[in-house]
Amino acid sequence: MTNRDPAFLATALARAGNGPRPGELDSLVRQGWAGWVEEQLAPTDADPALAPRLSSLLLRIRHGGGDGWEPVDEMRPLAFLDRPIDTLWPLAAGKQKMDGAERRRPRDEVLAATLLRAVHSRWQLREVMAGFWHDHFNVDFMSSDTLAATLPAYDRDVIRAHALGNFRQFLEAVATSTAMLIYLSNRSSRAGAANENFARELFELHTLGRDAYLNDRYDRWRDVPGALAGQPQGYIDQDVYEAARALTGWTIEDGGGIDGKRHLSESGRFAYVESWHDGYQKRVLATEFQPFAAAMADGRQVLDLVAAHPATARHLTGKLCQRLVGSRSPQLVAAAAAEWTRSAAAPDQIARVVRLILLSPDFAASRGAKLRRPLAVAAGFARGAGIDLLPTEGLINAISGAGQRLFGWPTPTGLPDDDAQFLGAQALRQRWALVMGLAENWWGCGTPSIPSAATLGQAAYAWQDALVGGPDPLAAAAILAGQGWSPDQPLGKPDAPDTAKKTARLAALVAMAPAFHMV
Amino acid sequence: MLKRRDLFRLSAAGLAYSGLSNLAFADGGSPGLLILLHLRGGCDGLNLISPGDDSDFIAARASELRVVGDGPDAGFPLGRGFLLHPAAPGLAELYKQGHLACIHAAGLADGTRSHFVAIDMIDRGIADNAALARTPTGWLARAGRGPAISAAATPGGELIGAASALALPSLAGGVVPAGGPPVQAALDRLYANAPGPFGAAVRESLSALAAIDHRLPRDPTGKVTLETKPAYAAAGELAGPLQTLAQLVKMEIGLASATLDLGGWDTHENQTGRFRGQVAKLSAGLAALWEDLSPWHDRMVVVAWSEFGRRLRSNKSGGTDHGRGGVAMVLGGKVAGGRIAGAWPTLAADRLDEGVDLAVANDIRAILAEALAAVDGRPPAPDVFPGFNAGPLLGLFRRS
Numbered sequence: 001m002t003n004r005d006p007a008f009l010a011t012a013l014a015r016a017g018n019g020p021r022p023g024e025l026d027s028l029v030r031q032g033w034a035g036w037v038e039e040q041l042a043p044t045d046a047d048p049a050l051a052p053r054l055s056s057l058l059l060r061i062r063h064g065g066g067d068g069w070e071p072v073d074e075m076r077p078l079a080f081l082d083r084p085i086d087t088l089w090p091l092a093a094g095k096q097k098m099d100g101a102e103r104r105r106p107r108d109e110v111l112a113a114t115l116l117r118a119v120h121s122r123w124q125l126r127e128v129m130a131g132f133w134h135d136h137f138n139v140d141f142m143s144s145d146t147l148a149a150t151l152p153a154y155d156r157d158v159i160r161a162h163a164l165g166n167f168r169q170f171l172e173a174v175a176t177s178t179a180m181l182i183y184l185s186n187r188s189s190r191a192g193a194a195n196e197n198f199a200r201e202l203f204e205l206h207t208l209g210r211d212a213y214l215n216d217r218y219d220r221w222r223d224v225p226g227a228l229a230g231q232p233q234g235y236i237d238q239d240v241y242e243a244a245r246a247l248t249g250w251t252i253e254d255g256g257g258i259d260g261k262r263h264l265s266e267s268g269r270f271a272y273v274e275s276w277h278d279g280y281q282k283r284v285l286a287t288e289f290q291p292f293a294a295a296m297a298d299g300r301q302v303l304d305l306v307a308a309h310p311a312t313a314r315h316l317t318g319k320l321c322q323r324l325v326g327s328r329s330p331q332l333v334a335a336a337a338a339e340w341t342r343s344a345a346a347p348d349q350i351a352r353v354v355r356l357i358l359l360s361p362d363f364a365a366s367r368g369a370k371l372r373r374p375l376a377v378a379a380g381f382a383r384g385a386g387i388d389l390l391p392t393e394g395l396i397n398a399i400s401g402a403g404q405r406l407f408g409w410p411t412p413t414g415l416p417d418d419d420a421q422f423l424g425a426q427a428l429r430q431r432w433a434l435v436m437g438l439a440e441n442w443w444g445c446g447t448p449s450i451p452s453a454a455t456l457g458q459a460a461y462a463w464q465d466a467l468v469g470g471p472d473p474l475a476a477a478a479i480l481a482g483q484g485w486s487p488d489q490p491l492g493k494p495d496a497p498d499t500a501k502k503t504a505r506l507a508a509l510v511a512m513a514p515a516f517h518m519v
Numbered sequence: 520m521l522k523r524r525d526l527f528r529l530s531a532a533g534l535a536y537s538g539l540s541n542l543a544f545a546d547g548g549s550p551g552l553l554i555l556l557h558l559r560g561g562c563d564g565l566n567l568i569s570p571g572d573d574s575d576f577i578a579a580r581a582s583e584l585r586v587v588g589d590g591p592d593a594g595f596p597l598g599r600g601f602l603l604h605p606a607a608p609g610l611a612e613l614y615k616q617g618h619l620a621c622i623h624a625a626g627l628a629d630g631t632r633s634h635f636v637a638i639d640m641i642d643r644g645i646a647d648n649a650a651l652a653r654t655p656t657g658w659l660a661r662a663g664r665g666p667a668i669s670a671a672a673t674p675g676g677e678l679i680g681a682a683s684a685l686a687l688p689s690l691a692g693g694v695v696p697a698g699g700p701p702v703q704a705a706l707d708r709l710y711a712n713a714p715g716p717f718g719a720a721v722r723e724s725l726s727a728l729a730a731i732d733h734r735l736p737r738d739p740t741g742k743v744t745l746e747t748k749p750a751y752a753a754a755g756e757l758a759g760p761l762q763t764l765a766q767l768v769k770m771e772i773g774l775a776s777a778t779l780d781l782g783g784w785d786t787h788e789n790q791t792g793r794f795r796g797q798v799a800k801l802s803a804g805l806a807a808l809w810e811d812l813s814p815w816h817d818r819m820v821v822v823a824w825s826e827f828g829r830r831l832r833s834n835k836s837g838g839t840d841h842g843r844g845g846v847a848m849v850l851g852g853k854v855a856g857g858r859i860a861g862a863w864p865t866l867a868a869d870r871l872d873e874g875v876d877l878a879v880a881n882d883i884r885a886i887l888a889e890a891l892a893a894v895d896g897r898p899p900a901p902d903v904f905p906g907f908n909a910g911p912l913l914g915l916f917r918r919s
Contacts, residue, residue, distance in 0.1 A: 152781075185788035188836035196840040197787035204633055213636065216629055216648045237873070247908055270865050371717055403672055410782055411559070413635060423720035424673045424686025425694070425728050431705070433695045475709055482705025508698075514713040 010469025011367045014519035015324060017041070017124025017357055019380035022449075022466055037358045040125035041164060041351045050120045054078065059112050060393070063101040072099070080106040081472045085153040085178050089268030090438030092149035092178075093254070107141050107148035110155050111406055115374050115391035118379035124312050129163040129354065130155075131321050131375065133413035134407065136316075137174045137206060139183040141144055142408030147182055150268070151407060154179040164351040167316065168307040168344070171206065175303060176270040178252050184412065187251040189244065191278035199244035201412045207306035209315030227286040234311060235285060237281045243306075243309035246289065246298035249277030272296050294515050306350075308344060313337040317353060322417050323412065324357050368518045371419040374402035374434060375426045381511050384467040386449035394443030401430035432512050440501075450494050450503050456480060457487025457501050463510040472515060479509040538676075551818035552768065553664060554738050555677060555778045558801070560785035562632060562825035563839050564846035565877060566794055568623055568859070569594065571602035575866040579831050583791040584839065590872035597621065599859050606799040609806030613850060617857040618809070618816075620915050624844035624864050624880040626827050630872065632841040634785070637826035641883055642676030646906040654905070656680030659776055662891055662903045666727075668767055670760030675778030685727050690763055693735060694728045703729070722871055734770045754804030755796075757781045761804050765811045784825060787813035788836040805850060816852030820916075822890045823848045828877055831866060844877035847886050853893055855917045885909045889916060 009028050013020045013024060016037070019029070028036055040414055058075035067072035080088065083106070091103045117127050137159070141151045162170035174180050180198070181187040189195035202212050212234035218224045221239070224232040253275055257264040258273055272295050282289040282298065285305045294514045306312060317336035319326040339356045343349040357363060372380060378399055382389040399406065403422040409415045422431065441447050451462035458477040468475075480487055483505070492499040510516070569586035570576050571594065576585065586594035586602040593603035595611035601623070603611055613868055615621040624870060628646035631637050644658030645792065659667065659677035666683040669675050678684040687694065696702050703725065706803060710721045738744050751758040762777045767774055781804070783797045828845030844864070850856075861881035864870045873879040884904045892898050893916040 185836055185838065188788055190835035193832065193834040195787050195834045195836045200633070200841065204635070210633060210636055215631060215633075215635055240632075347578065350761070364762075411634070411785075419716060420679075421673055423670070423716065423722035423724075424671075424688075426687050426689065427672055428721055428724045429694065429696055429728060430697075432702070436697055436702070478708035479705050482703075482708055483701045505698075511700070512702075512706060513709045514718060518715070518717055 001320075003034060004029050005031075007469055008034060008364065008367065012358075012363070013124070014372065014376070014380055015326075015370060016330055017362075018118050018127065018130060018376050019383050019467075020469075021383045022386050025469070034359060037125070037355060040123060041348075043123040043126050043164075047122050047129075049122060050117060053116050053120055054081070054113060057116065057391070059107075059109060059391070061101055061105060063099040066097075066099055068097040069099060072101075078109045078113065078220065079151050080109050081156070083152055085150065085157075086267040086268055088149050088153060089266065092146045092268055093266060094145060103145040104148040106191055107151040107407060110151045111396055112391040112452070113408060114155075115375075115379070115389065115395065118375060119382045119389040126160070126163060127355070128323075129350075130160050131373075133159045133163050133170075135409070135417065136319065137180065138409050138412055138414030139179045140410050141179070142405065143183075143410070147179060150182070151305075152405075153177070162350075164348060164354065166345075166349045167312075167340075168303065169347075171303050171307050172300070173249065174206070175202070175247070175299065177330065178268050178270070181252050181270070182392045186247055187254065189248045189250070190246050190276045191245070194241075194244035194245040194248050194278065196240055199247055200240045202302075202306060204238060205414075207315065208309050208311040209318075210233055211315070212311035221283060221286060230286050232286045236442040239284055241437070242284045242289075243302045245278040245280075245282055245283060246302045248406065249273045249275075250296070250299055251276065262469075282498070290458065305368065310337070310341070313340040316340065321357055321362070321461055322354060324354070325360075325362050325366045327362070327366065329362050332357065332360055335360070335507050368515075370519060371422055371517055372397045372517050373415075374404040374422065374431065375400065375406065377431060377434055377511075377517070378438060380516070381438050381467065381507075382445070384511075385439065385507050386439060387446040388468070390442045390445050390514070392445055395438070395445050397436055398430065398434050399441065401427070402434050403427040403430075431517070432508075435516075436505075436508040439504040439511070441504075447500070448504060448507050450500060452494070452502075453491055455487060455491055456485050456489045456502065456506065459491055459506050460487070460510060462476045463503075463507045466508070468510050468513065468515040472513070475510070475513045475515070479513070482509070525547050551820065552774060552815065552818060553659075553890060553894045554764070554821040555659070555675065555776070556805075556821060556823040557638075557675065557778070557780050557913060558784050558797075558823060558825040559634075559638075559780050559782040560825070561827045561829055561841055562784040562797075562828055562845055563786060563790065563794060563842075564623060564625075564825070564828040564844065565831065566790070566829075566839075567604050567607075567798060567846050568597065568621055569604075570600055570623075570863075570866065571596075572600050573866055574762075574824060575868070576831075579866065581833060582835050583837070597859055599863070604795070604798045606795045607802035609802040610848070611802075613806065613809060614857055618852065618854055619848060620804075620854050620856040620858055620860050622763045622801050622847045622849075622861045622913065622915075623859055623873065623890060624862065624877055625824065625847040625886060626844050626879040626881075626883055628879060628882050628884075630843065632827065634841070636824055638676060641824075641826060642679065644677075644887070644907070646882070646884070646907070650905070658887065658903050659778075660684070662895075664776040664891075664895075666773055666856060667778070668764065668774055669778045670763045671778070671780055675780075677778060678776070683723070683727070685724070686868050687731075687767075688746060688760060688763060690743065690766055691730075693732055695732045696725070696728075731767070731770070734772060736770075748807065750807035750810060751804065753799065753808060755800040757800050757804040758807075761808050765808060768812060768815060786829070786838050787840060788838040789837045790833070809850065818852075818894075820849060820851035820853045820854070820890045820894050822887060823850075824883060824886070830876055831871065832875070842876035843872040844879045844881075847881075847883065849886065849890055849915050851893070851916075855914060858915045860915055870875045881913065882907070882909070885913055886915065889913055892916075 022397045062073045158173045184198035186198035214234040215236045232400045253267045255272045281291040318328045343352045453459035461471045571588045643654045657677040657679040660681035669686040674684040824847040825845045829839035829842040864878045864880040
């Protein structure tokens with residue numbers, strides 16, 4: 001009866017969301033796990049706890065001034081989250097005189113909004129999935145001011161719009177996005193010597209996956225098993241070269257010259273430039289492309305082929321299992337891949353696969369199998385401890401130090417979904433600092449609500465209820481002994497400064513225990 | 520209340536991290552320090568060290584992606600017709616002094632053009648995709664070269680499976696958990712029996728961090744005092760990790776291996792300026808480290824390499840796509856330097872890999888094996904590079 005077991009539900013919420021808020025477990029016990037999943041898979045626009053916080057948030061901006069602009073140090077509301085790409089583009093293009101901090105402001109607003117959503121959004125599963133897809137379709141928005149300015153459009157129109165939707169549509173949104181066209185340099189790819197950067201990662205990272213890269217075994221496309229029947233088991237370098245040709249001419253309106261006389265406009269939007277496209281015949285995944293196809297037809301056919309390939313179903317569902325379950329049992333991946341393929345045309349293809357995984361016996365049996373990532377540590381602590389979180393630069397730096405540089409992973413792989421990623425000595429030290437800093441409000445993010453408790457021992461138990469799903473006497477004893485505190489020691493009046501200090505320290509120590517991290 | 524010293528003893532006792540807490544850094548006769556610098560992203564070896572007067576090369580490449588022999592931007596001549604990139608005066612000087620040797624057409628014997636597959640194979644000391652699944656550990660871990668430090672957020676892939684590998688990108692502010700001895704004591708208790716890799720990592724880290732923290736230089740008020748040398752500044756993002764490494768070496772904590780990264784080499788687009796910037800950082804960083812660690816020269820070997828080189832012909836984005844043969848370098852007091860070592864397959868059309876790339880003529884494992892032998896004083900055990908037969912030595916090190 002895991003569906004209503006509070007211990008199961010506590011970790012389930014920490015895996016498919018960022019953990020329970022005070023009182024949330026009780027309502028979840030009444031609703032049942034399946035009911036929660038169903039509700040979360042169909043998010044609506046209503047997000048009553050989040051909306052007022054987004055609209056009233058003031059985020060600091062600070063820079064030293066320069067040639068033609070004044071120094072700034074002020075608190076400003078968010079202004080860029082809803083902006084379309086053509087109004088973000090002037091910041092990306094950087095032709096106006098302004099400080100880099102102004103150009104990067106759209107990215108910093110998305111960062112702040114991401115923290116607010118992680119803590120306050122009612123649609124917790126959507127937040128987890130948005131994080132998953134930002135990793136999967138990684139763009140390093142820290143690498144340049146140009147990319148930084150494009151993040152609101154990528155986050156909103158590409159990642160969040162498709163996070164529970166249809167993968168083929170998602171793929172085209174990525175391939176035509178301003179951010180990806182810049183990041184993997186397809187925007188400058190031209191007939192004659194195509195730029196292979198995007199095409200290679202499209203196969204290896206976005207779709208079929210490296211297990212389907214058979215270059216070490218086959219030199220010719222026709223030798224790949226299944227190729228002569230039109231169903232090659234995997235891909236080789238020749239497929240990458242040909243797909244790169246198919247995607248030539250997919251670019252952005254960045255004002256560049258098309259030929260001697262014509263120029264692209266400067267909107268930052270996607271554009272297809274016929275004269276840059278390599279129109280001759282091609283062969284990708286054993287499928288022949290006719291010469292001189294219609295505009296964008298070659299590239300779209302590549303996206304059709306890679307989206308529908310069985311290796312893509314295995315690769316993507318394997319990654320989803322890894323993220324949500326913490327492992328990839330062959331049975332679960334096979335079932336999820338079958339659902340993926342069956343739902344290939346469905347507008348909610350990804351939601352169906354996520355449902356199957358979250359309601360699987362593997363998920364129910366996987367308590368304690370996954371290390372929380374740093375953003376989830378921070379958000380989970382803020383939710384459990386009742387902090388009305390205000391996102392600040394100090395908190396973002398602390399999450400980064402613990403191993404998760406949000407929107408700033410340097411390689412196209414995205415942050416690997418592997419616990420080992422966060423087990424470096426310094427990363428662990430910063431993990432402890434993350435909960436202690438939030439508990440003691442080092443970064444101005446807000447303070448925990450003080451639990452009602454008469455003694456230190458009761459306070460420790462109250463925090464364990466809130467943060468790790470129930471009392472753990474051994475851990476409580478270890479924590480109190482480490483501080484030299486007796487469990488019977490009276491806590492003092494709730495408004496006494498010493499009470500706040502001691503309960504904050506106890507909250508941090510409770511959240512340093514293994515049970516808070518392995519969920 | 521616990522004193523700092525008691526705490527240190529508590530956390531070090533009975534834990535696996537004897538290496539860092541007990542060993543003094545090797546003196547003359549003991550094993551040396553192996554420093555591995557991964558140039559992540561596929562460094563264009565042909566742009567770092569160009570075969571300057573090779574007519575096939577000149578015909579294939581625009582001059583912006585070649586090192587030229589004369590004019591204001593002329594490269595440094597290395598002999599055999601090779602020219603080093605002009606943004607690398609530090610490397611040129613080390614080469615001239617005989618401490619640095621370069622190996623061209625170096626790389627993985629397997630023909631992969633995937634960053635991530637290539638890196639995984641090199642990390643595991645293999646050159647065969649099928650062997651990846653049965654080779655879960657890194658070559659440096661199998662070589663038993665602990666204690667090891669990664670001056671990065673996570674240990675290098677060579678160290679996967681190593682018993683004592685610590686990822687420590689920075690020492691600023693001390694290294695023990697915030698909150699002082701009471702928090703450390705609580706953590707020690709909470710994790711004493713915590714299961715799995717997470718529990719083990721926490722125990723090892725707490726113990727090793729306490730050992731390192733114990734030796735950090737401090738002023739009378741207890742504040743950590745790390746020296747910052749201006750020479751590192753030009754090394755960009757490599758400066759912090761290199762200084763962390765140098766500090767740990769000077770602290771004599773028994774370090775045997777270290778791994779670092781310098782990314783930014785995946786130059787599919789607008790290569791010329793970006794490449795110049797990364798070359799300048801690499802050159803300045805290695806020169807600063809060499810200067811900083813002068814008492815350790817004879818006991819240290821630095822190997823710098825990349826997962827592959829890049830395409831001979833550029834694409835229309837002013838960049839180069841993934842290729843095969845690249846450049847590796849070894850730096851150390853015992854290096855037989857000042858020369859380009861190894862075979863050179865040429866860029867003649869019929870010698871190119873798949874007709875498009877500089878072929879790999881010098882196996883990366885041969886280079887790593889010679890470096891390992893130089894610091895260990897004996898050849899690597901057979902399981903370090905399984906199934907690999909190096910053949911004749913490249914002769915990267917002087918016989919002493």
